Amino acid sequence: MTLRRLYLYFLSVFLLSGFQAWPAGNIPVPIDSVNFTRIQHKKVRKLITQQKHFGARTFDDIQPVCFNLSDSAFYNTFQKSQIINQEINTVWDNLIHQSPSDEFNGRIVSFGLLYSKKSNNLLYQNETFDGIEVGQILFFNLRMLSGIKNIAVAMEVTRMDNAQKVLEYCYIDHGNTRGTQQFILKPLPDGKTEITQITRYKCKSRLRDRRLYSFFHERIVREFLRSIKNRSESRAIAMANEVMM
Numbered sequence: 197m198t199l200r201r202l203y204l205y206f207l208s209v210f211l212l213s214g215f216q217a218w219p220a221g222n223i224p225v226p227i228d229s230v231n232f233t234r235i236q237h238k239k240v241r242k243l244i245t246q247q248k249h250f251g252a253r254t255f256d257d258i259q260p261v262c263f264n265l266s267d268s269a270f271y272n273t274f275q276k277s278q279i280i281n282q283e284i285n286t287v288w289d290n291l292i293h294q295s296p297s298d299e300f301n302g303r304i305v306s307f308g309l310l311y312s313k314k315s316n317n318l319l320y321q322n323e324t325f326d327g328i329e330v331g332q333i334l335f336f337n338l339r340m341l342s343g344i345k346n347i348a349v350a351m352e353v354t355r356m357d358n359a360q361k362v363l364e365y366c367y368i369d370h371g372n373t374r375g376t377q378q379f380i381l382k383p384l385p386d387g388k389t390e391i392t393q394i395t396r397y398k399c400k401s402r403l404r405d406r407r408l409y410s411f412f413h414e415r416i417v418r419e420f421l422r423s424i425k426n427r428s429e430s431r432a433i434a435m436a437n438e439v440m441m
Contacts, residue, residue: 224254237337239348240308260366263376263396278421295325308335
C-alpha cells in the first residue's frame with residue numbers, strides 16, 4: 197500500500213468513527229419529522245402543526261410564555277395543596293420520574309407528545325421516560341364536557357430546583373393560554389410533605405378563563421395531586437413491608 201493510499205485509509209477511518217461518535221441528538225428536530233400517526237389526538241396534532249405558521253421550523257424554535265409580573269393584573273390565580281404522608285425526597289422523586297404516559301392517562305387529560313430540547317429527541321405515548329428535565333415540551337389533550345370539546349395544551353419545563361424542591365412549567369407561545377404552573381414541596385415537622393400547585397394564567401377567551409379553564413383545571417390538579425399522594429404513600433407501605441419481612 198502506497199503512502200497516499202495509507203493516508204486516505206486512515207483519514208476515512210477517522211471520519212467514519214467521528215461521524216458515528218457524533219450524537220444525532222445534537223440536531224434540533226424539525227416539526228415536519230413528527231410521526232402524527234402515533235399521536236391519537238386531533239387537537240394535539242393541530243397545535244403542533246400550527247407552530248409552523250408562526251415561524252417555528254424545529255421544536256427548539258418553540259418558546260415558553262411565562263407569567264409576567266408587569267402584566268399581573270390580567271392573570272387569574274389558582275392554588276391547591278395536598279398533605280402527603282411521606283418524606284419530601286420520596287415525593288419529589290415520584291413527581292419528577294413518573295412517566296407522562298402513565299401520569300396523564302385519565303378521563304380528562306391524555307398525554308400526546310414530549311420533546312426534549314436538551315437531548316433533541318421526541319417521546320411518544322408509552323415510550324421509556326427517564327425523568328423530567330428543563331427544556332422538555334409536553335403536549336396534552338384536555339377532554340371536556342364528555343368529549344364534546346377537546347383542547348390541546350403544551351407546556352415547557354422552565355425550572356427544576358432539586359434543592360428547593362420546585363418544579364415550574366410555562367405554557368408555550370401561540371397557544372390558547374399563557375402563564376406559569378409551579379409545584380412547590382415543603383417538609384412538615386412530622387415527616388410528612390406538603391405539595392402546593394400554583395397556576396397563574398390568562399386565556400384568549402374570557403369565557404374560558406372564568407368558566408371552562410378554572411373548572412377543569414381544578415379537577416385536573418386535584419386528580420394529579422391525589423395520584424402523587426397515592427403513589428408516594430404506597431411506596432412507603434411497600435418499604436415498611438420489606439423491613440418487616
